[in-house]
Amino acid sequence: MTTDSTRGPxxxxxxxxxxxxxxxxxxxxxxRAVGARPALETRALGKTYGGLxxxxxxxxxxxxxxxxxxxxxxxxxxxxxxGMIAGAIQPSGGDVVLDGTAVTGWRPQALAKLGLRRxxxxxxxxxxxxxxxxxxxxxxxxxxxxxxSVLGPGRRWRAREREQVRxxxxxxxxxxxxxxxxxxxxxxxxxxxxLVEIMRTTMSEVRTLLLDEPMAGVNPRMMCVIEDYLLNLxxxxxxxxxxxxxxxxVERMCDSVVVMARGEVIATGAMTDVRQTESVxxxxxxx
Amino acid sequence: MSTALVYxxxxxxxxxxxxxxxxxxxxxxxxxxxxxxxxxxxxxxxGAYTAAVLTLGPSSPVSFQHYVGxxxxxxxxxxxxxxxxxxxxxxxxxxxxxRRLRSDYLAIVLLAASLIATAVxxxxxxxVGGAAGLALVPKPLGSLFGGIxxxxxxxxxxxxxxxxxxxxxxxxxxxITESPYGRRCRALRDNxxxxxxxxxxxxxxxxxxxxxxxxxAGLSGALLVEYISAWAPSGWLYPETFVFFxxxxxxxxxxxxxxxxxxxxVPLGIGEGARYxxxxxxxxxxxxxxxxxxxxxxxxxxxxxxxxxxxxxxRVFAAxxxxxxxxxxxxxx
Numbered sequence: 001m002t003t004d005s006t007r008g009p010x011x012x013x014x015x016x017x018x019x020x021x022x023x024x025x026x027x028x029x030x031x032r033a034v035g036a037r038p039a040l041e042t043r044a045l046g047k048t049y050g051g052l053x054x055x056x057x058x059x060x061x062x063x064x065x066x067x068x069x070x071x072x073x074x075x076x077x078x079x080x081x082x083g084m085i086a087g088a089i090q091p092s093g094g095d096v097v098l099d100g101t102a103v104t105g106w107r108p109q110a111l112a113k114l115g116l117r118r119x120x121x122x123x124x125x126x127x128x129x130x131x132x133x134x135x136x137x138x139x140x141x142x143x144x145x146x147x148x149s150v151l152g153p154g155r156r157w158r159a160r161e162r163e164q165v166r167x168x169x170x171x172x173x174x175x176x177x178x179x180x181x182x183x184x185x186x187x188x189x190x191x192x193x194x195l196v197e198i199m200r201t202t203m204s205e206v207r208t209l210l211l212d213e214p215m216a217g218v219n220p221r222m223m224c225v226i227e228d229y230l231l232n233l234x235x236x237x238x239x240x241x242x243x244x245x246x247x248x249x250v251e252r253m254c255d256s257v258v259v260m261a262r263g264e265v266i267a268t269g270a271m272t273d274v275r276q277t278e279s280v281x282x283x284x285x286x287x
Numbered sequence: 288m289s290t291a292l293v294y295x296x297x298x299x300x301x302x303x304x305x306x307x308x309x310x311x312x313x314x315x316x317x318x319x320x321x322x323x324x325x326x327x328x329x330x331x332x333x334g335a336y337t338a339a340v341l342t343l344g345p346s347s348p349v350s351f352q353h354y355v356g357x358x359x360x361x362x363x364x365x366x367x368x369x370x371x372x373x374x375x376x377x378x379x380x381x382x383x384x385x386r387r388l389r390s391d392y393l394a395i396v397l398l399a400a401s402l403i404a405t406a407v408x409x410x411x412x413x414x415v416g417g418a419a420g421l422a423l424v425p426k427p428l429g430s431l432f433g434g435i436x437x438x439x440x441x442x443x444x445x446x447x448x449x450x451x452x453x454x455x456x457x458x459x460x461x462x463i464t465e466s467p468y469g470r471r472c473r474a475l476r477d478n479x480x481x482x483x484x485x486x487x488x489x490x491x492x493x494x495x496x497x498x499x500x501x502x503x504a505g506l507s508g509a510l511l512v513e514y515i516s517a518w519a520p521s522g523w524l525y526p527e528t529f530v531f532f533x534x535x536x537x538x539x540x541x542x543x544x545x546x547x548x549x550x551x552x553v554p555l556g557i558g559e560g561a562r563y564x565x566x567x568x569x570x571x572x573x574x575x576x577x578x579x580x581x582x583x584x585x586x587x588x589x590x591x592x593x594x595x596x597x598x599x600x601x602r603v604f605a606a607x608x609x610x611x612x613x614x615x616x617x618x619x620x
Contacts, residue, residue, distance in 0.1 A: 086484060088480060088483075088484070107483065108480070108483040108484045109483045109484075109485075109486050109487060109488045109489075112483075112484060112485055112486030113486050117484070117485070118484050120480070120481065120484075124478050124480065124481035124484075125478070125481070126473065126474045126477035126478055126481065126482070127477055127478075128473065128476075128477050128541070128599065129470070129473055129474065129477060129602075130601060130602055130603070132604055133470055133602055136467070136470065137470060137471065137474050137482070137485050137487070138485055140486060141486065142467075143467075144466045144467040144468060145467055145468050145471070146468060146495070147463065147468065147495045147498070147499060149468075150462050150463050150466040150468050150469075151459060151462060151463070157466065157467055161467065165604055181604070182601065182603045182604075184601065197481075200485070
């Protein structure tokens with residue numbers, strides 16, 4: 001597999017440029033300017049299960065064109081936090097604000113329409129669909145997405161799908177999975193499934209991306225490709241929140257990090273700063 | 288060809304088409320979208336009753352059977368109305384559950400709905416004839432055959448009608464399953480949280496397949512009641528739903544051709560096949576053995592051949608046609 005390291009991998013969004021900008025790219029430049037305003041904020045977000053507090057009072061913000069890392073030992077509440085932001089888990093308290101809109105408690109499908117995409121801690125592919133079909137599902141709704149449009153005369157969705165297939169194939173080539181486009185996604189290795197999941201999130205309209213351990217199970221060479229790919233997304237103005245245990249990747253990619261332990265934020269800042277913090281060292285070493 | 292053979296052949300064709308239409312609808316709901324509709328039989332029954340009462344004419348106080356909403360509507364209005372009632376009832380029952388319930392709990396609710404529907408139809412004599420059901424339902428377009436609806440010509444006509452309706456049903460289901468809408472339905476079946484995270488609405492997609500599947504169930508019931516001229520609650524008890532599920536598992540869940548093959552192998556094949564076996568024990572024993580076979584088949588197939596006789600086909604897109612030719616990436620098997 002070859003990648004032009006100077007340009008980074010071609011993303012679906014960048015390829016879409018020729019055919020027409022995605023909504024993410026079409027957004028007003030001042031909105032998408034790096035550091036202009038938070039793409040996503042949480043304010044005192046919390047989740048309790050009975051008497052157990054899984055996440056408590058977490059406030060964070062990520063701007064367009066920024067990668068925010070969330071690190072912490074197992075059981076720190078990182079995935080619960082991402083689940084609440086993505087609408088999969090109802091928060092017990094606090095707010096989630098997406099691009100200035102309060103979206104606390106919104107369903108995942110509604111958030112996806114606002115350009116929020118996520119990956120899961122365990123790669124979530126559609127096992128009985130092919131790899132190419134998995135990618136096509138990342139595209140936002142259009143013609144051919146209702147019973148009436150499917151049963152009516154004509155197949156307007158065919159032309160759109162042609163373009164989507166081309167883009168999906170370009171992505172697969174970038175990640176070295178072109179030969180597996182017709183393979184059932186359930187037959188791929190864990191690392192390959194992870195790649196499919198990441199590619200799928202960026203097939204269209206991604207403005208804010210939540211990644212839950214994107215490097216887990218991925219081979220070292222492919223980690224570099226993922227890193228390049230995410231940095232390329234960042235340069236296009238996508239806001240990324242990334243849970244990751246691989247500190248080298250966090251250090252290379254993240255503009256800032258949030259460290260969590262026992263459901264709380266114990267430190268925030270640049271990776272080089274927080275790793276010196278005593279509470280962080282204690283959280284990792286003592287638990 | 289002997290007259291008896293023509294009768295038998297057309298009977299098999301009608302029953303095969305009826306089961307085929309029903310299995311196509313359930314496959315769309317369960318095999319493609321993952322909605323475990325344990326109440327499927329009541330939508331077929333609703334269609335059958337609708338077609339019957341819209342053909343029988345108004346209920347008379349002196350008649351031996353009593354029902355609501357009687358009318359004498361010409362063909363094909365009773366069939367269309369049956370499909371519409373099946374669709375709306377399926378949507379109504381589904382709406383009660385799909386917004387709130389996880390699929391396994393929804394299955395339990397639907398099973399309970401099936402039991403309730405049978406109990407209501409059986410015990411409310413004036414609704415759809417009570418336990419005795421409805422009988423003497425006129426066959427459609429009998430006037431074209433001089434009012435004689437028992438001869439070879441009429442049977443051939445009816446079996447042809449059933450086959451055409453079955454083919455149309457499969458075209459409808461095929462268009463849905465091979466579209467982006469169908470792809471999203473299959474995504475919901477495979478991994479609902481991941482599909483939702485990509486913007487797929489479970490409610491909208493499940494409601495859509497309940498509507499279409501319910502319409503096909505209603506149509507199959509209407510076709511059957513117009514052929515056999517009678518319908519009663521004993522013919523649509525809840526285990527009948529599991530016959531359709533067995534058919535899908537044997538044929539191949541998610542596969543439209545598999546649903547058709549399952550419809551031929553299970554309800555038709557087992558029912559008719561038993562006629563050719565040497566009789567032993569009481570007649571009830573043979574019926575019980577059929578149910579045992581229907582119960583065992585899913586276990587055997589799920590263990591040894593979970594993909595069924597005709598597995599769901601892999602959607603392989605043709606190689607990139609290139610900008611010059613710009614051909615559609617047709618899906619091939």
